[in-house]
Amino acid sequence: MYSLLHCHFESALRAIALVRSRKVSHLETVVASPFYDRVSPADRLYLLWNTVQGLTDGEDLFTEEVFRSVVRRFLDEMTASHVEHVDLRIGPIMRRWAWMRSAADGLDVFRDELAQHDGLSVSFLAGVDLTRSQDRLDRIIDVLTTDGDVAGRLAGIDINLLPGDLPKFDRYLPALRALQGDGLKINMHLGELFDNAVSRYLLDRLTPDRIGHGVLLLEDPSLVDLVREHGICLDMCPTSNTTLGVVNWHRTSPARRALELGIPVSINTDDPMLFNTDLDRELRLSGLNDTELDQVVAYGRKHRYDAM
Ligand SMILES: [Zn+2]
Incomplete structure (x- = not known):
């Protein structure tokens, strides 16, 4: 049984896939385009996310019923992939799911649906996307520091940024350190796009x-x-790296290299809908043998966060 430690929930894209499944094939068209081939990994990710934005704009399908179906399908996928625990990245402020008063309403749906999934636990990480506007980041930090109903049910936060966002990182650093001091775990996307x-x-x-x-x-x-020295686990994602052009896992296995260096590693899906993947595919692409995969399973159990 596996621990999935790096997985973005991407609820809007999941809703599109559930209700307007044909629209999602547009992502494959983007990846296959000559322009995609020519640009940097960061620009490729931006292109994909922009495409998702276009797919969800103007849709009125973000209802409570659809959200519940999305959560149910996600948990079913986890069970089918022999996952016993997920550290799941979610959005801490509501945009498309207008029926939610706060992220707590979404977490309630997870709690209800998890009751039907024996042997599966989920911990939640609030995504802090420093590429976003200061206004939106202020709202996120505000939820994390003042909304106990949400923050009290989070295991931690997951930060991502690009080099141009370093001034924002500096600006929010005291708040991020305070959250870590209060016991929230901190994940950071590094060693990928910059x-x-x-x-x-x-x-x-x-x-x-x-x-x-x-x-x-x-x-x-x-x-x-x-x-x-810090015993930091690297939560690697083979298909994401290969699709974005960071590292081609068909040719080399950074996971094996890290294990040889004595660094903890987990194997993950990143944004599974965006990259059209699942854990079985990631484990195959990891290039690890059975002994190494046993190490990955053990590291996953050791480094995952407690479910709230
Ligand atoms: Zn990621």
């Missing part, structure tokens, strides 16, 4: 409990030492 100088800047200021991806960090011995 170079190691940026990762070092971030790691010098905030020590995450786990790192999303981290594959590029392995090229820098001093960052390897830092990750190993």
Whole structure:
């Protein structure tokens, strides 16, 4: 049984896939386009997310019934993939799901549906996407620091950013440190879309409990030492890296390299809808043998967060 530690819930895209399934094939068209081939990993991700935005704009399907169906289908997928625990990244402020008064209403649906899934637990991480506007980030930090009904049910937060967002990172750093001091775990997307100088800047200021991806960090011995000293688990995602052009896992296995270096690793789906993948596919693409996969399972159990 596996622990899935790096998984974005992407509720809007899941709703589209459930109710307007043919629309989702548009993502494949984007990946197959010549333009996609020519741009950087960060721009590729932006193109994909922009496409998702276009798919969901103007849709009126974001009802409580659809949300419940989306949650049920997600949990069924986890059970089918032999997952016993998920650390799931969710959006802490409501946009499309207008019936929710706060994220707590969505968490209630998870609680109800999880009661039907024996042997499966979920911990929730609030996504802090520093590429977003300051206004939106202020609202997110406000929920995390003042809304006990939401914050009290989160295991931690999951930060992502691009190099241009470093001023925002500096601005919110005191708040992020305070949240960590209050017991929230911190995950950070690093060693994926930007170079190691940026990762070092971030790691010098905030020590995450786990790192999303981290594959590029392995090229820098001093960052390897830092990750190993702090016992930070790298939550790797083979299909995401391959599709975005970060690392081609058909040719090399950063997971094996990390294990050889004594660094904890987990294998994950990242945004499974966006990258059209599931855990079985990720485990195959990881290139790990049975002994190494046993290590990954053990690291997953050790480094996952407690369910609230
Ligand atoms: Zn991710």
